[in-house]
Amino acid sequence: MISLAYSPCPNDTFLFYHLIRNPSYPVKEELYDVENLNEFAQQGKFPVTKLSFAAYFQIMNQYILLETGSALGRGCGPLLVRKKNTNTTLENCKELLIPGHLTTANLLLSLYTNGTHKPTALRYDQIIPKLLLEEDSLGVIIHEERFTYEDRGLEKVVDLGEWWENSTGYPIPLGAIAIRRDIPKKDALQFQKELQNSLSAAYKEPKEMMDYIRANSQNKEDAVIRSHINLYVNEFTKSLGEEGHGAVTYLLKRAIDAGFIKKPTEIPALFLGES
DSSP: OEEEEEOSSHHHHHHHTTTTTOTTSOEEEEEOOHHHHHHHHHHTOOSEEEEEHHHHTTSTTTEEEOSSSOEEESSOOOEEEEETTOOOOTTTOSEEEESOTTSHHHHHHHHHHTTOOOOEEOOHHHHHHHHHHOSSEEEEEOGGGGGTTTTTTEEEEEEHHHHHHHHHSSOEEEEEEEEETTSOHHHHHHHHHHHHHHHHHHTTOOHHHHHHHHHHOSSOOHHHHHHHHHHHSSHHHHOOHHHHHHHHHHHHHHHHHTTSSOOOSSOOOOBGGGO
8 A cells, every 4th residue: 555645625636536546556645735745745754745846856866756646837826915905015015925935836936036035934725814914915825725815805916827937938837746766666657557547537527526625625615626626637737748847847947046956966857757
């Protein structure tokens, strides 16, 4: 039996639902917030884990990326937001909230600001409530918060994903599924195949799957859940492909050049098919 960890967000529960219920391929799953997953990955805690690409870059000697399961695309990046009817900017804000120091959201913010700001980390679902209590703070939101922030009284300052796409031409790599390098390659490839099968089965969307997704989602509205899945589960989730590989490799280069991660003496093969 293999242990895996992923987030309770709809795109992940959609992806893994059929895998964790496959009687012929037993797995043990644990669900955590993305920043918890990033921290556990630094420890090598789980053989298979969801994590932010920014976190992966710090442990790429321990894990290798699966071709299936990534959250990568266009029009899906983190948003820098503020309370409506305020004039808060990066130049005058007193606090800048992020959903974790190891998140890709923080890496994008660092690239956008050239590392000139020192953000405060807060669990992603706590950022909007805190912003609504303050007049002079900014926050970077991710996940399903993207679909609800306006109705809750916030407005966009910068779409960090859009900025990335316009300035680089690449889609934005957000999160990935990685497997430890000490797992035999044949077992890693088998897991990847089982994950591909799980994703294919998920598109049939039985009622039981939606119940599972809703039970784990922070937001329980079906419309928000479906919008979340439609945005973050796409062709790159099925397979990173050449364009996905290019986007991940370029984000790694930018992270190294910006000093976000220490320059490695050697970059290992990043993708399972290359190893």
